[in-house]
Amino acid sequence: MRIKSISSGIWTAVALAVAVAWAFPVYWMFNSSFLPNAVLQSATPTFLPFGGSFDNFKAVFADGKFVAALGISLSVTLTTVAVALFVAFLGALAISRFKFKGRKSFILAMLLIQMLPAEGMFIAQYKMMSSVGLLNNVLGLTLLYTAAVIPFTIWMLRGFVAGVPAELEEAGMVDGLSRTQAFMRITFPLLAPGLVASGVYAFLQAWNEFTVALVVMTEDQMKTLPLWLRGFVQASATRETDWGLVMAASMMVAVPVIIFFMIVQSKMSSGLVGGAVKG
Structure with missing residues (x-):
């Protein structure tokens, strides 16, 4: 028992060290x-922000492009999450609850789509958006993001739907409920x-995506937050790089993600564990 306790303590220390790193x-x-x-x-690192201020954050907000980029990112991300969850939920129900011709091919196609490198589709995506007039358009970027996250979201939700017995619905219908x-x-x-777990995945994919937005959103006033942050760093690099401003800008990009996680964290853990053992 003593050896087991020592071993457990060592692994706990290792886990804490990894968590800190x-x-x-x-x-x-x-x-x-x-x-x-x-x-x-300075040559001496400062590990605590004593004596610091909010000046860096004030400078970030003073950049008028930040608020515009924040609005575009929120619009694109929230719309992507809503549409992707709705479509993926219906798709997961279809492949889990119904038997139809081409079902296995559909599932295989979803997996194959995930194997395609995103860079290989940039030219096709650009030409497609350009042909329908959706370059530098929130709707166009939302469509691309939604199409990108739907296959994996369907695959995630399929496990949850398959883990809920259809007999539960049948029992409810016996008690007088409609389907x-x-x-x-x-x-x-x-x-x-x-x-919730699928929504977190879709949110992170849309919020942090950079390369597709770089190809589609080419005008300065139509930048998402990752593109704005890149431009902000480049503008800082034209003079002596102000790392305080860069870190403050990075924090402002991370804050909405932190808020989103705080809202859904109670459901997220159970969702991820449930998806691992179902289906």
Whole structure:
């Protein structure tokens, strides 16, 4: 028992060391965002933001392009999540609950689509958006993001839907519920963790995506936050790089993700674990 306790303590220490190493860059970004550039460039590192200020954040908000980029990113991301979850949910129900011709081919096609490198489709995507007048357009970028996340989202939700026995709905129908009522009252609440986990995936994919937006959104006033951050860093690099400003800008890009995780974290863990053991 003593050897087992020592072994457990060692593994706990290793896990804590790995966690600290993983979290330190995030903390360093947070810490640096409050410090002036002179302090950051000093030979002695400052690990606590004592004596710091919000000047870097004020400078970020003073850049008028930030608010516009934030609005575009929010519009594209939230629309992508909503549409992708709706379409993927219906697709997951179809391949899990119904037998139809071409079902296996459809599932195989979803997996093959995920293997295609995104870079190989840039020219086709650009020409397609250009032909329908959706370059530098929120709708055009949303369509591309939605198409990109739907296949994997269907695959994720398929496991959750398959893990809920159809007999539960049938039992509800025996008790007098219609098929729709049985689904909404019995099955749908059980799928909530899966929808949250899939929504987190879609949110991160759309919020952090850079390359497709770089190809499609070419005008300065139509930049998403990752594109704005790139331009912000490049503008800083034309003079002496102000790392405090860069870290503050990075924090502003990360804050909406943190808020989103705080809202859904209670459901996200159960959703990810549930998806691992179902289907």
